Amino acid sequence: MAIVTISTSNSRPPPINEATLIGWMRMHLFSSPLNSILTILTTYIIYLTVSGVWVWGVVDAIWIADTRRECFDINISGACWAGVSAWMENIFYGRYPREEIWRIDFGLFLLFLWMAPLWMPRVRGKVIIGMTTVFLYPFLAGYLFSGGDKGIFMSVMVSAAIVGIIANTLNATLGVLADRSLSNFVNNKLGFGNAPEEKQQKVFLIFLAVCFVLAYIWQSGWQAEIVSWTKWGGLFLTLVISGIGIASALPGGIILAMGRRSKLPVIRVLSTAFIELFRSVPLITVLFMATTMFPLFMPEGVVLNKLVQVIIAVCLFNACYMAETVRAGLQAIPKGQAEGAHTIGLGYWGTMGLIVMPQALKHMIPNIVGSFMGLLKDTTLVSIIGLFDILGMLRSISRDTPWLGLHKEPLVFGAMLFFIICFAMSKYSRHLEAKLSTGHKV
Amino acid sequence: MSDTQNQNNRSQLKSAISSEVMIDLNKVNKWYGDFHVLKDIDLIVHKGERIVVCGPSGSGKSTLIRCINHLEEHQEGTIVVDGITLDKNLKNIDHIRTEVGMVFQSFNLFPHLSILENLTLGPVWVRKKPKAEAVETAMMYLERVKIPEQADKFPGQLSGGQQQRVAIARSLCMNPKIMLFDEPTSALDPEMIKEVLDVMVELAETGMTMIVVTHEMGFAKTIADRVIFMDEGDIVEENEPNAFFDNPQHERTKLFLSQIL
Numbered sequence: 053m054a055i056v057t058i059s060t061s062n063s064r065p066p067p068i069n070e071a072t073l074i075g076w077m078r079m080h081l082f083s084s085p086l087n088s089i090l091t092i093l094t095t096y097i098i099y100l101t102v103s104g105v106w107v108w109g110v111v112d113a114i115w116i117a118d119t120r121r122e123c124f125d126i127n128i129s130g131a132c133w134a135g136v137s138a139w140m141e142n143i144f145y146g147r148y149p150r151e152e153i154w155r156i157d158f159g160l161f162l163l164f165l166w167m168a169p170l171w172m173p174r175v176r177g178k179v180i181i182g183m184t185t186v187f188l189y190p191f192l193a194g195y196l197f198s199g200g201d202k203g204i205f206m207s208v209m210v211s212a213a214i215v216g217i218i219a220n221t222l223n224a225t226l227g228v229l230a231d232r233s234l235s236n237f238v239n240n241k242l243g244f245g246n247a248p249e250e251k252q253q254k255v256f257l258i259f260l261a262v263c264f265v266l267a268y269i270w271q272s273g274w275q276a277e278i279v280s281w282t283k284w285g286g287l288f289l290t291l292v293i294s295g296i297g298i299a300s301a302l303p304g305g306i307i308l309a310m311g312r313r314s315k316l317p318v319i320r321v322l323s324t325a326f327i328e329l330f331r332s333v334p335l336i337t338v339l340f341m342a343t344t345m346f347p348l349f350m351p352e353g354v355v356l357n358k359l360v361q362v363i364i365a366v367c368l369f370n371a372c373y374m375a376e377t378v379r380a381g382l383q384a385i386p387k388g389q390a391e392g393a394h395t396i397g398l399g400y401w402g403t404m405g406l407i408v409m410p411q412a413l414k415h416m417i418p419n420i421v422g423s424f425m426g427l428l429k430d431t432t433l434v435s436i437i438g439l440f441d442i443l444g445m446l447r448s449i450s451r452d453t454p455w456l457g458l459h460k461e462p463l464v465f466g467a468m469l470f471f472i473i474c475f476a477m478s479k480y481s482r483h484l485e486a487k488l489s490t491g492h493k494v
Numbered sequence: 495m496s497d498t499q500n501q502n503n504r505s506q507l508k509s510a511i512s513s514e515v516m517i518d519l520n521k522v523n524k525w526y527g528d529f530h531v532l533k534d535i536d537l538i539v540h541k542g543e544r545i546v547v548c549g550p551s552g553s554g555k556s557t558l559i560r561c562i563n564h565l566e567e568h569q570e571g572t573i574v575v576d577g578i579t580l581d582k583n584l585k586n587i588d589h590i591r592t593e594v595g596m597v598f599q600s601f602n603l604f605p606h607l608s609i610l611e612n613l614t615l616g617p618v619w620v621r622k623k624p625k626a627e628a629v630e631t632a633m634m635y636l637e638r639v640k641i642p643e644q645a646d647k648f649p650g651q652l653s654g655g656q657q658q659r660v661a662i663a664r665s666l667c668m669n670p671k672i673m674l675f676d677e678p679t680s681a682l683d684p685e686m687i688k689e690v691l692d693v694m695v696e697l698a699e700t701g702m703t704m705i706v707v708t709h710e711m712g713f714a715k716t717i718a719d720r721v722i723f724m725d726e727g728d729i730v731e732e733n734e735p736n737a738f739f740d741n742p743q744h745e746r747t748k749l750f751l752s753q754i755l
Binding site for chain 1: 563565584588591592594595596598600602603604605606608615616619620621624648649650661664665667668
């Protein structure tokens with residue numbers, strides 16, 4: 053007998069289960085007697101741990117005191133947060149002169165101002181914003197933090213960065229408010245609104261050049277007071293080292309990964325050797341090499357800044373790890389993608405830059421952000437070679453006379469700081485993955 | 495389609511062929527390691543000519559057309575495309591690739607770009623066209639392959655047949671002189687095969703020079719000016735479609751046709 057359906061049946065929504073909290077708990081926590089016992093047991097263990105920490109860290113804790121002795125007198129079983137808060141400025145800024153601390157805050161504010169447009173809709177030229185953040189901002193911030201005589205190179209870079217931040221902010225404002233770019237705005241004001249694109253670009257470049265000259269003249273009129281790098285410390289120093297490390301690891305890693313996959317033997321062998329050399333040595337060894345061995349190879353009379361040596365070491369070390377992450381991403385891209393790009397006439401750089409690398413990096417976001425978090429935490433190793441980064445600062449609290457022996461609380465505080473930063477990075481990476489995902493995988 | 499209609503169509507189409515040589519292969523040889531995959535291949539394709547290449551798997555037909563836009567390197571012999579000799583000169587290779595479009599069995603669309611961006615990428619970055627003009631051309635070709643409404647989607651959201659039509663449109667956006675098809679329907683369901691073949695027949699009617707590697711014999715009968723049968727790296731038989739299918743000369747061809755038809 054034949055069965056013929058005249059019309060197709062209507063789609064129905066999927067069945068709803070676990071709709072209520074009670075239903076969910078029944079299904080997942082109390083589905084059998086054994087599971088119920090395990091649930092209750094686990095809850096009890098969690099309660100014991102959390103309540104202990106709660107009582108020590110909050111209920112019995114002492115927030116205001118002048119010495120550790122005073123803390124003991126008030127309540128010996130509570131945490132002595134007074135010691136941490138007394139050292140708060142040191143933890144964040146190290147031994148940076150107190151009256152100059154605004155420079156650090158201002159530098160961070162500039163970074164925020166520079167990067168914020170990247171997340172705003174309607175803003176034009178995000179690639180350029182990203183590039184200038186990596187290539188111009190560090191010079192401005194570097195000078196802001198260290199001060200002193202600028203020299204010609206630093207003067208040029210600082211002026212360029214000043215033009216960059218102003219143009220970037222105006223561009224972002226125009227983008228959000230009027231949905232247009234700064235270039236477009238300037239051209240309209242100067243009467244080139246209807247000129248072809250290339251002409252407008254030229255006009256805008258000339259405009260920027262004029263701004264650059266003005267900025268150069270302005271910046272030659274003042275000079276920030278010098279602050280030696282030996283005074284840098286705390287979370288500030290940690291963020292400087294890891295920030296530069298993060299900003300340079302990705303470009304460095306991309307270059308090394310492409311080198312390792314190159315068809316040119318010299319480049320391939322050099323990249324491979326470089327990567328394997330750094331990967332097979334612990335970071336602490338690289339740091340010691342950089343600070344104690346490296347100066348021996350330098351010509352006589354050249355005195356290197358220890359901080360610069362450390363930063364170079366961290367950058368090279370992490371670029372090598374990043375190179376392998378990027379290479380893994382590149383290997384996951386099917387050969388057909390490059391072939392497809394070739395057939396529409398794209399050469400090596402076009403294929404890499406537009407087709408293969410964006411996909412490889414997208415696939416590797418979890419690993420890349422993981423490396424960044426590792427880098428941030430590894431930076432604390434510099435406290436071993438005598439830089440007072442955040443870990444160095446936290447540990448020196450216990451050597452300060454009024455707070456002698458106060459180990460636990462500063463380290464707990466440090467752990468919380470790291471958790472906040474790393475958790476934020478992790479969340480952002482998940483957000484980025486979701487934003488960049490383009491439907492089903494092909 | 496009846497046989498008479500078929501005949502009429504082809505006689506109309508054939509008038510487009512000119513004497514200008516687009517592709518000239520002369521004694522082309524290629525090896526994968528010790529495996530001799532192309533053996534002394536000679537082939538001349540004129541402008542407007544449509545050639546179907548068939549043969550058992552491993553016979554070298556894909557390799558042959560991949561050599562024409564240098565996705566594979568041949569080791570002996572000469573390949574001249576549109577008057578330019580393929581050699582180690584990267585400039586020549588890049589130039590030929592802009593003139594030769596190619597469609598793959600696995601589509602090879604760029605999954606991180608929208609359909610429209612897939613189509614405008616080549617014109618904007620290689621041909622240096624203004625964005626607006628590239629978008630206009632892209633929409634025109636999307637309409638020609640009948641999926642303009644998918645422009646803002648991503649390749650992963652389209653069916654196989656739609657993806658392959660986008661791939662064809664992507665190649666056409668570069669305004670190529672020659673189109674190569676490497677088993678364009680082999681990865682598709684029967685329903686989708688038809689929609690892709692329809693687009694290819696329409697393209698053939700515009701007078702495009704085409705080389706198609708396919709097992710769709712109905713398609714070959716409809717549009718081909720010549721059918722080439724390859725086996726073990728040799729061109730075994732080469733003839734007009736009617737003669738080829740009705741009266742194959744070589745034993746190997748007869749065997750192949752008896753299995754496939």
